Amino acid sequence: MxxxxxxxxxxxxxxxxxxxxxxxxxxxxxxxxxxxxxxxxxxxxxxxxxxxxxxxxxxxxxxxxxxxxxxxxxxxxxxxxxxxxxxxxxxxxxxxxxxxxxxxxxxxxxxxxxxxxxAGAFSSAPPIAPTHPKAGLLSERIEKFLAQMKGQERSETNHFDTAFTLKVFLGLVGDKDLSEVSPTDMDTFMDALAHWPANASKKPQYKGLTPKQVVAKAKGNSDKKLAPRTKEKHLDRLRVFLKNCMDRRLIAYNPCDGLRVTGKAQDEEQTKQPFNEKDLKALFDPSHITPIMPHKHWIPILGLYTGARLNELAQLHVEDIECIDGVFGMHIRRKVKNPSSRRFVPLRQELLDLGFIDYIESAKQAKFEHVFPGLPQDGNGPGDPVGDWFNRTNLRKTCGINDPSKSFHSFRHTFASLAERSGLSDQRIARLTGHSSGSSVLRRHYIQASTLQERFEDIGKIRFPELSIKALKKGFFEPYFKRLRAVEARKERVI
Structure with missing residues (x-):
């Protein structure tokens, strides 16, 4: 009561x-x-x-x-x-x-x-039975929703993450008619998020367990739990699914409405912060850089000087690097986060001076399709192993940057912050970073030849700190390419 x-x-x-x-x-x-x-x-x-x-x-x-x-x-x-x-x-x-x-x-x-x-306050009459028709099993609706996501050409990462969240929810509340999903089920889901261990799928002690078993086991362990923002993302994915069901009149209301994992203060606290100049000098200190693999050398540099997302960089094809009207740049056009993410990003002079175009030519000569060969192109995407290496090993252990609000995504915030300090408007920054900007022309066409020179000038106006990044000699990664080809040949012989 x-x-x-x-x-x-x-x-x-x-x-x-x-x-x-x-x-x-x-x-x-x-x-x-x-x-x-x-x-x-x-x-x-x-x-x-x-x-x-x-x-x-x-x-x-x-x-x-x-x-x-x-x-x-x-x-x-x-x-x-x-x-x-x-x-x-x-x-x-x-x-x-x-x-x-x-x-x-x-x-x-x-x-x-x-x-x-x-008014019926003291009535002993039995409760009114629901009159709405059956909406179909929860598992069936999830399967159809995920199929619709694929038809909408959502990114594989988005589809994978959504499928995982809905699979967990289904495993927790059981397969029932969609109309029977209740606030009690939401309580069960929220309790599971509160106890779910971080990176559970990568820990052997949780391998092969059902969602209920994972939660039961985690309650008895002291494993690190999900970050508040991660829990909020799981809740958001479930909310989107149930809203889709409500919009199609399969359910009368969204049981997720009103639920939140974090408050506004916590959201602000969890927001990723940009790198400061001290961080950048540590990240690009020559003693901290061991360029054995091209993605470990180039992706952090590209992240700093382009503001692109990790997966946008990791999935680049050699044909995505192009010179248009005398301006070298990269097409962000494959598996993108949203329509406004599609764009052509001019390359700053620092990237040309450091030999990035020479590296692309050597990858072409070695007949590789991807700019960073050797990265997995399935599952969570090629950016996943790069993020694991950068955030856990390079950032924390090698460079000693332990602030939890800083990760690879901080390069994107650094780029935007430096652009703002250099006098670029929000709309011009969004045009470079692929953020949605309302009725921006980004939604119509991402190359925008008419504004290419303007964007090239904009990216050149951004004032970056002076860093001691050394250019690699031409053909530096050719031994890596040869080793990779040898590994591929061995795999083919085994098959």
């Missing part, structure tokens, strides 16, 4: 009730507040308790019958709140209450009880 909170204001005593999270969207409010119209002491507490009971019944009916009118049910419940005190009052369910008050107050309470009875 909703717990009443009595509030003493200048205009008199009020009672406030918290609306259950799963019903706030339908009710349209987080709280319900009502004046007690001058009533105090025992009578005020009685009236608040009676209204709380009536509201609990109204909330129950809203859950049982998603097609019912919340305004009508709540109006009936609130109509039972009049003022007054009682002597001896017997409720329809047999409960007797004794208190003190005037005859007029006593009569008002009796009238209130009659109103509450009419």
């Amino acid at each position: 909703p717990k009443p909170l009595l509030m003493n204001r200048k205009s008199g005593l009020y009672v406030r009730f918290f609306v259950p999270v799963d019903l706030q969207a339908r009710v349209g409010s987080k709280y319900l507040v009502r004046s007690l119209q001058g009533v105090r002491a025992d009578a005020a507490r009685l009236m608040a308790a009676a209204l709380g009971y009536a509201l609990s019944k109204a909330f129950e009916r809203l859950r049982m019958d998603p097609m019912s009118d919340p305004d009508d049910l709540l109006d009936k419940a609130k109509a039972g709140l009049a003022t007054g005190k009682v002597y001896d009052i017997e409720f329809p369910n047999g409960l007797k209450i004794h208190t003190n008050g005037t005859d007029a107050e006593h009569q008002r309470v009796r009238e209130t009880i009659a109103d509450l009875t009419q």
Whole structure:
């Protein structure tokens, strides 16, 4: 039953009730507040308790019958709140209450009880059964939703992450009709997120376990848990799925509405921060760079000077590096995060001076399709192993940067921050980084030949700190290419 909170204001005593999270969207409010119209002491507490009971019944009916009118049910419940005190009052369910008050107050309470009875607060009738039709098994709806995602050409990473989240949810709540997914199921999911171990799929002790078994095992261990932002992403994916079901009228409301993992302050605290000049000097200190593999050498440099996302860089093909109207740049056009991510990014002079174009030519001569051969092109994408190496080994262990708000994605924030300090407008920064900018021309065509020179000049205006990055001699990675070809040949012979 909703717990009443009595509030003493200048205009008199009020009672406030918290609306259950799963019903706030339908009710349209987080709280319900009502004046007690001058009533105090025992009578005020009685009236608040009676209204709380009536509201609990109204909330129950809203859950049982998603097609019912919340305004009508709540109006009936609130109509039972009049003022007054009682002597001896017997409720329809047999409960007797004794208190003190005037005859007029006593009569008002009796009238209130009659109103509450009419509203159904004390009815022993069985709850109204749902009248909505069956919507299909949860597993079936998940399968169809994921198929729709593929048809919309979402990125493989997005599809993979969404499939994982929905698989966990299904494993936790069981396969049931979609219409039977309830707030209790949301509680189960939120509890699982609170205990789910970070990188569980990569830890042998959790291999082969069902989601329920993972949670049970994790509750007895001291493993590091999911970061708040990661939990929020899981909740967001589930929310999108259920909203799709609601939009298609398969369910009456989204059980995820009103749920959050973090508050605004926590979100701001978890936001990735840009690298400062000290960080950059440590990251590109020649003693910290061992260019054995091309992706470990070039991807951090490209991240700094282009602001591109990790997977955008890791999946580049050699044909994506092109010279257009005298401007060298790279096409970001394959598996992108959103439509505005498709773009052509001019290369700064530093990248040309460091020999990036020479490296591309050597990869072409070795007949490799990808700019960074050897990276896996399936699963979470080629950026996954690069991120693991950079964030866990290079950043933390080699360079000693242990701030949890800094990762490879901080290069993107660094680029945007330096661009802003250099006087570029938000729209021009978005044009370089692939952020959505409202009705930006990015949504129409990502090469934008007419603005190419302007973008080349913009990226050249950004003032970066002076760093001691050494250019590698031409053909430096040719031995790596030969070793990779030898490994591929051995694999083919085994097959």
